[in-house]
Amino acid sequence: MDILVLVGRILFALPFLAFGANHLLKTPYMAGYAESKGLPAAKATTILSGVLLVVGGLSVLLGVWADLGLLLLLVFLIPTTLVMHAFWRESTPDGRQAEMTQFLKNVGLTGAALALLAFVSFTGDELGLTVTGPLFSMD
Numbered sequence: 001m002d003i004l005v006l007v008g009r010i011l012f013a014l015p016f017l018a019f020g021a022n023h024l025l026k027t028p029y030m031a032g033y034a035e036s037k038g039l040p041a042a043k044a045t046t047i048l049s050g051v052l053l054v055v056g057g058l059s060v061l062l063g064v065w066a067d068l069g070l071l072l073l074l075v076f077l078i079p080t081t082l083v084m085h086a087f088w089r090e091s092t093p094d095g096r097q098a099e100m101t102q103f104l105k106n107v108g109l110t111g112a113a114l115a116l117l118a119f120v121s122f123t124g125d126e127l128g129l130t131v132t133g134p135l136f137s138m139d
Contacts, residue, residue, distance in 0.1 A: 002128030009060050012112060016057035016073055023050025037084050052076045060116070063130025070117040077113065081106035 023030050023046050030050075035042040052072050059069025085106060087099035118138070125133035 006129045013057040013061035020050045020053030065135040066120045067134040077110045
């Protein structure tokens with residue numbers, strides 16, 4: 001079971017680490033996209049979201065306070081899903097479809113993060129192959 005959970009954590013964390021690297025290594029491009037969506041302070045927000053993604057992803061991947069890492073990813077996912085991928089605001093069918101795909105991907109990742117948060121929190125120190133147990137207790 002420990003190996004299965006570790007593989008799941010790795011697979012779950014990898015996209016967030018890639019997204020975070022994109023935010024931090026391609027900040028001008030990502031900030032331009034954020035600005036086109038009407039986000040104020042787009043460059044600072046892009047950098048902050050990149051840090052959230054990398055720190056949260058590494059936390060889950062390594063099992064260092066994975067519950068805190070999952071909360072950080074949720075802090076990224078929820079507003080990003082609603083603000084950056086508001087498919088209902090798109091005027092073209094192609095734009096609407098592209099944003100709906102991203103919106104639904106984020107909804108799925110949000111659900112997975114919530115389920116994993118509950119799993120990590122309730123399993124506590126019994127979850128193997130982690131560096132630390134959870135920071136928070138759901139008892």
